[in-house]
Amino acid sequence: MEFAGDFAYYGEGYQAPGAPKSQWRIDPNCLAVRLNTLHDTEVLQIPYTPPSCCGCDALFCSTSELSRSGWKCEYCGMTTEISAEEKLKARHNTAPVFDFALPSDGAGAAAGAPRTIFCVDMSGSMCVSEGFQKSKWRCSACTLKNELDAVQCAACGQRAKAQDLDPTVYLSRLEAVQHMIREQVEILKKSKEPKSAGLVAFNDAATLVGDGTEEPVMVMGDALHDFDGLLSVGEGIPIFGATVDVAAAKLKARVDRLKAHGQTALGPALLLSIAAAGQVPGSKVILCTDGLSNAGLGALSAESTDLEHEYASAFFTRVTDYAVSKGVYVSVVSIEGEQCNLAELGLLAQRTGGTVHRCRVDELNSCVSEVTSSNVIATHVDVTLVLHTSLEPYRLCQPDPQSTGLNSSVQSVSSVTSRSEVLFQYGPASPERLSHLPVTPSKPFRVPFQVQLRYTSNEGVRRCRVLCDELPGTDDFAHAQEKLNMSVMTAVATEASGLLALGGDMQGATQLAEEYSRWFEARRAAAAGGGGRDEQLYDDYGSVLGMLRGLGSGAPAAAAYDSASVVPSGRQAMQNSVYMTMEPAGTGGLLRQTDEVAENLLHMTQSDRRWRTKPLSECRIVEEVDDFE
Numbered sequence: 001m002e003f004a005g006d007f008a009y010y011g012e013g014y015q016a017p018g019a020p021k022s023q024w025r026i027d028p029n030c031l032a033v034r035l036n037t038l039h040d041t042e043v044l045q046i047p048y049t050p051p052s053c054c055g056c057d058a059l060f061c062s063t064s065e066l067s068r069s070g071w072k073c074e075y076c077g078m079t080t081e082i083s084a085e086e087k088l089k090a091r092h093n094t095a096p097v098f099d100f101a102l103p104s105d106g107a108g109a110a111a112g113a114p115r116t117i118f119c120v121d122m123s124g125s126m127c128v129s130e131g132f133q134k135s136k137w138r139c140s141a142c143t144l145k146n147e148l149d150a151v152q153c154a155a156c157g158q159r160a161k162a163q164d165l166d167p168t169v170y171l172s173r174l175e176a177v178q179h180m181i182r183e184q185v186e187i188l189k190k191s192k193e194p195k196s197a198g199l200v201a202f203n204d205a206a207t208l209v210g211d212g213t214e215e216p217v218m219v220m221g222d223a224l225h226d227f228d229g230l231l232s233v234g235e236g237i238p239i240f241g242a243t244v245d246v247a248a249a250k251l252k253a254r255v256d257r258l259k260a261h262g263q264t265a266l267g268p269a270l271l272l273s274i275a276a277a278g279q280v281p282g283s284k285v286i287l288c289t290d291g292l293s294n295a296g297l298g299a300l301s302a303e304s305t306d307l308e309h310e311y312a313s314a315f316f317t318r319v320t321d322y323a324v325s326k327g328v329y330v331s332v333v334s335i336e337g338e339q340c341n342l343a344e345l346g347l348l349a350q351r352t353g354g355t356v357h358r359c360r361v362d363e364l365n366s367c368v369s370e371v372t373s374s375n376v377i378a379t380h381v382d383v384t385l386v387l388h389t390s391l392e393p394y395r396l397c398q399p400d401p402q403s404t405g406l407n408s409s410v411q412s413v414s415s416v417t418s419r420s421e422v423l424f425q426y427g428p429a430s431p432e433r434l435s436h437l438p439v440t441p442s443k444p445f446r447v448p449f450q451v452q453l454r455y456t457s458n459e460g461v462r463r464c465r466v467l468c469d470e471l472p473g474t475d476d477f478a479h480a481q482e483k484l485n486m487s488v489m490t491a492v493a494t495e496a497s498g499l500l501a502l503g504g505d506m507q508g509a510t511q512l513a514e515e516y517s518r519w520f521e522a523r524r525a526a527a528a529g530g531g532g533r534d535e536q537l538y539d540d541y542g543s544v545l546g547m548l549r550g551l552g553s554g555a556p557a558a559a560a561y562d563s564a565s566v567v568p569s570g571r572q573a574m575q576n577s578v579y580m581t582m583e584p585a586g587t588g589g590l591l592r593q594t595d596e597v598a599e600n601l602l603h604m605t606q607s608d609r610r611w612r613t614k615p616l617s618e619c620r621i622v623e624e625v626d627d628f629e
Contacts, residue, residue, distance in 0.1 A: 001451055001469050002032040004488040008391065008447040008471045009480040010428045016518040024397035026515050028480050030425045030492045033385075033451050036418040037097070038378045038465060044095040049102075050466070051090060054080040055438060057408040058386045061468040062096045063448045074448045075407060076389045077439035096469065102454065102462040112241050113194040114282035114458070116372060118181050119273040120258075121289040123203045125338060126174040127260035128290075132362055137164035173290050173335050174260045176361035180288070181255045183365050184372050189244045193375075197251060198240040198276065202269035203262035204295060206230075208276070210239030212251030224268040224296030227318065234275025241280075264291050267298025267312075270330075271319050278326030282376040282415075282458040284354075285328060286368060287345065290335040300341060313344060320348045327379025327456065329415035331371040334358045334599075343598035347502075353415040355606055358599045374417035378455040381413045383422045386450040390441040392433050394425035396496050397512060399433075416455075423492050446470045481523065486537045490520075494544050498604025501548065510548045517545050547600055 005028030013025035037043070051060040051071060055078030058064075063074055070081040071090075082090070136145040137160055139153040148167060152159045181199065188195045199209035205220035217237060223229055244251075266289055277283035292300050298315040300308060323330055331354035332345045346356040353376075357367040386408045387393065393400040393409030400409055407429075411422050434441070453465040474480050493516040500509035524538050 001449060001467055002034060002485065002488055003471060004028045004030045004485050004492065005480055006471065006483050007474040007480045009474060009477065010390070010443055011475040011477050014477070014519045022515055024512055024515055025394065025427050026397060026519050027427070027477070028484055028489065029394070029427050030423065030488060031449070032488045032491065033383055033422045033424070035381065035413070035416040035420040035422065035453070037467065038416065038453060038455055039418050043465065044098040046093060046098050046100045048089055049100055050093065051080060051082045051086050054078055056386065056389070057384060058450055059452065059466055060090050060093070061450060061466055062094050063468050063470060064090070066090060074388070075386055075450070077441060097465065097467050099463055099465045102464055104462065112280045113196045113243050114376065115196045115198055115240055115277050115280050116188060116284045116286065117198045117200060117240070117273045117277045119200045119202070119269050119285055119287045120177050120181070121264060121266065121291070122174060122201045122258045122260050123264040123291065124261050125291050126177070127172050128337065129170045129172040130361060131168045131170050133167055134169050171361055172260070173361050174258060176364045177288055178255050178258060180365040180368050182252050184368055185244060185248050185252055187369070187372060189248050194243045196241055197244050197247070199251065199254060200269050200273045200276070201258055202265045204265065206265050206269035206272055208237055208239060208272060209254045210237070211242040211247040212254045213242050213247050214239040216254070219268065219272065224265050227271070227297060230268055230271045231275050231322070234272040235279065237276065240276050263295040264289070264293055265295040266293030267315055267319070268296040271297070274319065274323045274326065274328050274330065277328045278323070281327055281379055281456065281460060283328055284371065284376065285330045286333065286371055287330065288333045288335070288364070288368070291338040292341055316344045316348060320351050323348065323352045324414040327415050328352060329376050330354045332356050333364065333367050335364065336360050346598050346602040350602060350605060351414060353413050353417070353420060356599055356602045358596070374419055376415045376417055376458070378457060379415050381416050381453060381455040382410055383413065384408055384410045384452040384454070385424045386452065387426055388441065388444060388447050389437055389439070390429055390443050391426050391447070392429040394427045396499060397425065399427070399430060423495055425492060443473055445473060447473045484523070486534045490537045490541045493541060494604050497544065497548060498601055501601050502605060506548070513545045513548050517541065544604065
């Protein structure tokens with residue numbers, strides 16, 4: 001657990017001087033749960049299930065104490081009777097973090113190496129080329145990179161050809177995709193752990209190329225409209241599974257044969273990819289496209305009716321539910337130049353724990369490297385925060401109406417990597433909530449916190465990891481904000497605003513961001529001259545606020561936050577057409593936004609903190625154009 005402050009705060013939230021009372025509670029009561037703890041094999045493994053409280057969701061842990069009558073829960077105050085054997089085991093468990101196996105459902109992990117399936121567009125628009133400036137030419141004999149003014153290779157003496165010395169290189173979208181897959185296959189091949197790579201390509205049809213060792217299987221015509229039929233093909237086809245070290249050469253040869261033509265059967269190809277990946281835990285699907293799905297299930301066009309949008313949305317929701325049930329991690333990479341319904345695809349990525357990127361063709365390989373560089377370490381993760389009953393869970397800076405039990409809140413993540421995290425907020429319990437408690441709580445001097453991570457390991461075993469900690473309590477706001485972890489604070493503030501915007505409440509998202517900004521600026525002024533990491537975080541959050549102001553006003557705000565924004569600097573990433581009127585809250589306002597808007601809003605809510613507040617220009621490493629030669 002990573003707390004935003006050193007205290008659990010019971011008083012009133014921050015109020016800007018002279019401002020009307022806010023509908024949101026702004027305070028340091030929040031924490032981050034870094035899910036890389038699931039990758040830690042040094043955690044204490046206990047061979048039994050610890051006692052659970054009879055009054056709340058708490059488990060006996062290092063903050064618990066035993067008495068003759070049993071265990072008086074430090075979270076809800078109820079006393080649970082436990083057996084002599086349980087007492088003996090409990091006394092020996094003093095570790096703040098421990099792990100134990102949950103009852104098995106009898107289903108183990110499927111055999112085979114985790115799969116990375118590239119689901120790539122090869123429709124007609126993928127032949128579009130762009131010109132890029134290069135700085136060097138690569139010798140075809142020894143592969144050395146030479147300066148453009150060198151007429152022969154410095155290493156082997158081979159003379160440069162005319163095209164070698166041309167400072168402009170033209171690259172099609174499909175060529176960039178082919179280069180990316182070849183590079184990523186080589187990276188996967190060097191992995192210490194065995195991995196499998198596969199390919200599904202789509203245009204008028206969806207072609208399952210597999211790992212390259214067998215003949216491809218093509219799905220076309222009416223079959224592209226049969227959801228259950230596509231699932232059956234994807235789940236049962238035996239052309240995925242060979243490890244990369246065995247199949248790399250054949251897979252790359254298949255990649256080189258791809259030709260751009262026809263329409264875009266994105267929906268069917270994506271479903272086939274997820275079905276194939278879902279057969280092995282810890283597998284990923286990386287979707288790469290430059291346009292709308294316009295063939296088969298999920299098809300749309302610029303002229304689609306509202307009913308057609310509803311059908312497409314229902315299809316992608318069903319695909320998302322299936323991916324979550326299988327624990328498949330889906331990331332989406334959209335090539336700039338066309339609209340691809342990134343809002344719908346991005347929500348799929350968000351729910352499965354994946355990421356969303358929109359990039360130029362020369363950025364493609366570096367964007368995909370962000371996805372392949374992190375392994376899935378667990379699936380079907382349920383994160384439960386258990387609080388003292390003097391506190392209650394909050395969501396979007398307000399009491400959480402969906403919190404479970406007396407004092408707990410649960411968030412679920414389909415697939416997690418070592419970079420994943422979950423954020424929680426909490427606050428003083430309301431009088432109404434306190435009135436329903438069986439034991440009236442006092443404000444403890446030391447406030448206990450417990451996080452329970454129920455997850456499925458890559459071996460198919462269902463387990464639970466428990467984290468326990470304590471904070472001192474205080475009613476003094478000045479005291480509570482003396483030492484803040486601004487990395488956690490800005491992540492929580494950005495996520496809360498982003499979630500409101502995703503729900504269609506752009507006005508609320510902007511107002512909440514304004515509230516947080518006033519608090520951050522007050523802290524910044526009080527710590528003038530402090531500099532360091534916090535200063536950068538203040539600036540990054542200012543970029544988020546600037547973006548939301550621009551989206552809410554319907555006018556371009558690029559000039560106001562160009563070089564330090566969540567939009568890549570140095571390019572006019574958002575034109576006037578990007579800023580469309582948000583629909584009212586609750587109507588899925590995001591789904592009618594352009595891809596540029598969708599990308600920025602989705603980045604604010606991704607589970608990888610690096611993507612919440614950093615400018616995209618700092619998150620991308622643009623590869624050298626010379627590498628494409």
